[in-house]
Amino acid sequence: MPHPRDLHDLAVAIARDAGELARVRRAEGVAITATKSALADIVTEADREVEAFIRARLAEERPLDGFLGEESGVEGGTSGVTWIVDPIDGTVNYAYGIPAYAVSIAAVTGDPRPGHWDAQAGVVFNPASGELFHAVRGEGAWLGDERLAVVPEPSPAGALIATGFGYNPATHPGDIARVARVMPIARDVRRVGAASLDLAFVAAGRFDAYFERGLQPWDHAAGALLVEEAGGLVGGYDNVDEFGRALLVAAGPGVFETLRDLATP
Numbered sequence: 001m002p003h004p005r006d007l008h009d010l011a012v013a014i015a016r017d018a019g020e021l022a023r024v025r026r027a028e029g030v031a032i033t034a035t036k037s038a039l040a041d042i043v044t045e046a047d048r049e050v051e052a053f054i055r056a057r058l059a060e061e062r063p064l065d066g067f068l069g070e071e072s073g074v075e076g077g078t079s080g081v082t083w084i085v086d087p088i089d090g091t092v093n094y095a096y097g098i099p100a101y102a103v104s105i106a107a108v109t110g111d112p113r114p115g116h117w118d119a120q121a122g123v124v125f126n127p128a129s130g131e132l133f134h135a136v137r138g139e140g141a142w143l144g145d146e147r148l149a150v151v152p153e154p155s156p157a158g159a160l161i162a163t164g165f166g167y168n169p170a171t172h173p174g175d176i177a178r179v180a181r182v183m184p185i186a187r188d189v190r191r192v193g194a195a196s197l198d199l200a201f202v203a204a205g206r207f208d209a210y211f212e213r214g215l216q217p218w219d220h221a222a223g224a225l226l227v228e229e230a231g232g233l234v235g236g237y238d239n240v241d242e243f244g245r246a247l248l249v250a251a252g253p254g255v256f257e258t259l260r261d262l263a264t265p
Contacts (some may be wrong), residue, residue: 001080002062007107008121018104019127022050022088026128028097031052044095047071050087054105058083068112070218081120082112084221089124090194099128104196106221109251114217114246115237117243122222124196133200133226135160141203148203150232153254156189156262158210161259162198166214171243175213179260182211185255195248199223202250203230209251211263213241222246232256239264 009227025046032178053072058065066077069085083105088099103125108117124133135141135258141148154160161182179189192198196219197228198210203226222236233256236247249260 001109003151004107004120005139006079008123008134009059010033010061011105011107011121011123012132012134014054015103015105015123015125016132017057018050018054018071018087018105019125021053022101022103023127026094026097031157040201044088046090046094048239050103051085054085054103054239055233062194065107066112070216074224080109082108082117084108084112084194084218086196086218089196089219089231090192093193098193099127100126100192100194100196100197102196102200104222105107105228106225108221110194112217114220115235115246117221119221119225119228122225124200124226126197132198133203135203135224135229136224137225137229139229141226143200143204146188148226148253149205149232150202151205151208151254152231152252154185154208154252156175159185159251159259160188160206161186161202162192162210163205164195164198164212164215165195166243167244171214171245174241174243178211178213178263178265181265182259185258185262188230195219195226196223200226202232202252202260203227204232209255209259211236211247211249211250211251211259213247214243214245215248224248224250235261237263 066082
């Protein structure tokens with residue numbers, strides 16, 4: 001089994017190069033090629049190109065590893081390592097020119113399912129801002145050379161909480177009701193539009209907490225490790241709603257349980 005630091009270093013190098021490719025394609029203009037789960041859930045040519053780039057680099061460097069990507073699906077491996085990749089998290093932001101999107105790359109071992117894998121390394125890179133969030137299992141989470149720490153306890157004014165909404169209009173009433181239940185403990189609520197950045201911001205102490213239903217593994221594999229290595233808690237995977245959407249909650253220890261309980265119904 002490779003050392004997590006080696007997986008981390010490879011993920012950082014690939015994320016930087018993939019992010020630069022995404023940034024260049026954004027500057028050239030975005031072409032929407034398809035929709036996924038709903039009309040608003042889009043795929044751009046850049047999503048596919050960037051994932052193909054990441055997949056090729058990983059295959060060259062570590063041909064025996066597995067791969068799980070948003071655009072190209074799953075491929076098993078024999079090494080015990082699986083790479084979980086979102087080439088452009090926040091595609092709608094990307095398409096609209098909003099500078100809140102990221103390349104997310106995680107290396108996990110064990111069962112590659114949320115709540116079952118053991119994340120070894122994770123990188124979330126925002127090419128628009130140049131911010132690179134990264135973590136190694138047991139070695140902390142970092143923004144560049146700055147070590148990150150979650151907010152241990154919200155201020156008396158309440159917690160600054162991030163969330164997101166699914167693309168299926170049928171799920172929106174439940175999502176809005178969930179926000180209403182959370183508001184009594186919230187200072188305010190933010191909606192960034194990229195789960196990997198939401199999680200990175202929790203790790204960095206920019207948000208006190210984040211919750212959302214319906215995330216896919218590539219949305220949170222890297223970001224969840226950032227939160228955990230910054231001293232936070234991540235959970236809720238086993239709670240599934242009537243649409244089959246699992247819950248993810250990430251927060252500092254002072255608000256995690258309260259938020260999880262409020263967001264669970």
